[in-house]
Amino acid sequence: MKTENYQKAIQNIFQRVGQTVTQDISTLDYIMNVDAMSDTDKTFYEAYKKYGNRNHTWQDFKEMFHGDVATMQKTVQHWRAWDEINKQAAQTEAYAVKVQKLLQKYNLDSINDTNLKKYKQDYPDLVDAFADWLTHIRRTHPNYSTFDPQVAKLEMDFAKKVKSIAPDDKTGKINLITDYLKQMDELVDLRNGDFVVGERIEMYRKIISSNKQISEMLYNFDNLSGSEKVNLAHMILDESAKANGLPRGTIIEDDAPNGPHKLTDSWGAAYDRRRRAFIFKGSGANFSNVNRFLKTLAHEDAHRVDFYNPEYGMIGTQLMLFVTDNYVNNATIANDLYEKWATEQSSYYLDKTTGAALQYAITHQKI
Numbered sequence: 001m002k003t004e005n006y007q008k009a010i011q012n013i014f015q016r017v018g019q020t021v022t023q024d025i026s027t028l029d030y031i032m033n034v035d036a037m038s039d040t041d042k043t044f045y046e047a048y049k050k051y052g053n054r055n056h057t058w059q060d061f062k063e064m065f066h067g068d069v070a071t072m073q074k075t076v077q078h079w080r081a082w083d084e085i086n087k088q089a090a091q092t093e094a095y096a097v098k099v100q101k102l103l104q105k106y107n108l109d110s111i112n113d114t115n116l117k118k119y120k121q122d123y124p125d126l127v128d129a130f131a132d133w134l135t136h137i138r139r140t141h142p143n144y145s146t147f148d149p150q151v152a153k154l155e156m157d158f159a160k161k162v163k164s165i166a167p168d169d170k171t172g173k174i175n176l177i178t179d180y181l182k183q184m185d186e187l188v189d190l191r192n193g194d195f196v197v198g199e200r201i202e203m204y205r206k207i208i209s210s211n212k213q214i215s216e217m218l219y220n221f222d223n224l225s226g227s228e229k230v231n232l233a234h235m236i237l238d239e240s241a242k243a244n245g246l247p248r249g250t251i252i253e254d255d256a257p258n259g260p261h262k263l264t265d266s267w268g269a270a271y272d273r274r275r276r277a278f279i280f281k282g283s284g285a286n287f288s289n290v291n292r293f294l295k296t297l298a299h300e301d302a303h304r305v306d307f308y309n310p311e312y313g314m315i316g317t318q319l320m321l322f323v324t325d326n327y328v329n330n331a332t333i334a335n336d337l338y339e340k341w342a343t344e345q346s347s348y349y350l351d352k353t354t355g356a357a358l359q360y361a362i363t364h365q366k367i
Helices: 003-023 027-031 039-051 058-064 069-076 082-105 116-120 124-138 149-162 170-185 193-209 212-219 226-244 290-308 317-326 342-363
Strands: 250-253 269-272 277-280
Touching: 003 027, 003 193, 003 342, 027 193, 039 058, 039 069, 039 082, 082 124, 082 226, 116 124, 149 170, 149 317, 170 317, 193 212, 193 226, 193 290, 193 342, 212 226, 212 342, 226 250, 226 277, 226 290, 269 290, 290 317, 290 342, 317 342
Parallel strands: 250 277
Antiparallel strands: 269 277
């Protein structure tokens, strides 16, 4: 997304969200200007909130059905709402853990359709656990997927070129990745960013208001130790995992000046998708006040959404394929290039606005 358009969009949403929290009104509906919608548009908007992919807009959702309310309502009666999908997805982790523990118990490498019959007699509990996991995982799929032929073409071009690079030519591969990263940047579409920002703010406000321990710790944030701040982050992120259909993440606290994760005071947090872990410098600058703390959580949590539930984030599955398979961090490529990753663009789009909105609500006792 072009830098000037990106910055202008962030400034605009920041201002509009500010108006909602100072007036203590519904963030999401105000941002989306629901009061100005026709009755038909409100019907599509409400259906979109329940069923629509977040990487396109409610207007796109309306166009899918050619603006025909009856057709839409007839179709979505067979769809599952996001609340249901996300709840199911958040529960699948427990089934996956159970399968993994049974594999370790029986000293087996894996279980799949090819060895299912073989294992049925000797390991019935493992086969049953695997069947439960499959049942849950099949219920977590979104109702539909969006498709961009330009993204598909770039991904196919990249796949062909990367095969011509020698396995030990790391520089050649990184150069190719950065070349396509620049091209993918032109196709990052954050048109629905405002909706996602509003939805995330309302989600976090609900998490905070419904948990007395979380709210009291946030009100008393300046008096918390670094470890207490990390524990608070853990509680908020676990609740977000339930709401957004995500695996619960472990928390790694790395406060050492030259710790293994190389966190600095200015870059005091990271999300490691391979380990499903959040890494925090609890005494660092990003945890120095409640605004920066909540901004940091929103940023890293958005990465988790994009990686594990991409149709519920701004990015969508297509762009996430390139990110997931080819991701390199800002220790390897220049920071201006690093920020062109679709995941970084989505996280930076919402983090400052979300942090400021939540901080204001906490400071003024509006949660």
